[in-house]
Amino acid sequence: MMTSTTQTDQQLIEAFMNGNASAFEQLLNRHKNRIFTSIVMMVKDRSLADDIFQDVFIKVIDTIKAGQYNEEGKFLPWVLRIAHNQCIDHFRRVKKNPSFSVNDHGDMLEASLFTNENAETAIIKVQRASDIQFLLNKLPEDQREVIVMRHFANLSFKEIAQKTNCSINTALGRMRYALINLRKLMAEVPAAVA
Secondary structure: OOOOOOOOHHHHHHHHHOOOHHHHHHHHHHHHHHHHHHHHHHHOOHHHHHHHHHHHHHHHHHHHHOOOOOOOOOHHHHHHHHHHHHHHHHHHHHHHOOOOOOOOOOOHHHHHHHHHHHHHHHHHHHHHHHHHHHHHOOOOHHHHHHHHHHHHOOOOHHHHHHHHOOOHHHHHHHHHHHHHHHHHHHHHOHHHHO
16 A cells, blocks of 8 residues: 555545545645645735635535546645635735724724725735745745745744754755845846736
C-alpha cells in the first residue's frame, strides 16, 4: 500500500471519495500552509483568514462529495482559485453591506463615506494582492514560500527556518534571492504591477 507521502493528490481525492476520511486530512495537511498563507496575503487579517480557510475547505469537501471535482492533477491550483474567489466574495459583501457606527454627533453621512472609502480601499488591496501574487508565482517555490511567510504571515526567520526545515541562513539567503528576482521581474513586467 502507498503511504500518504507517495500518493498523488488525485489518489488521495479518489480515496476520500471512496469513504477514506483520513485521505482528505492528508491532502489538507499537505497543502494547508500554502492555501492559508495565500488567504492571509489577500485579506491581511489572520482571524478573517481562518474563517475564509474553513469556508474554502467546506466548499472543497462539498464539491468532491457531490462528484463535481474534475481538475485531475491540479488540486492545489483549483483550491487556490476557490480561496481567491472566497476572498473576493468577502470584499464584495463588505462593500454591499457596510457596517458603520454613528459618531457622537449622529453624522451618518460622514460615517457612510468613511465606510465606502474602506470598501474601495479593500478592492484596491485585492487588486494589488493579485498583482503581487502574479509576480510571486514566477519565483521558485522555496523563494516564494519565504517571502509569503515573512511578509504576509509575519513569521520570523527562525519560524520560517523551522517550518521549511532549513537553517536561518538558508532562509535569509532565499529571501535575498527572492527580492533580487522580484526586482528583476518588476522591471521586466511593469504592466503587471501598474
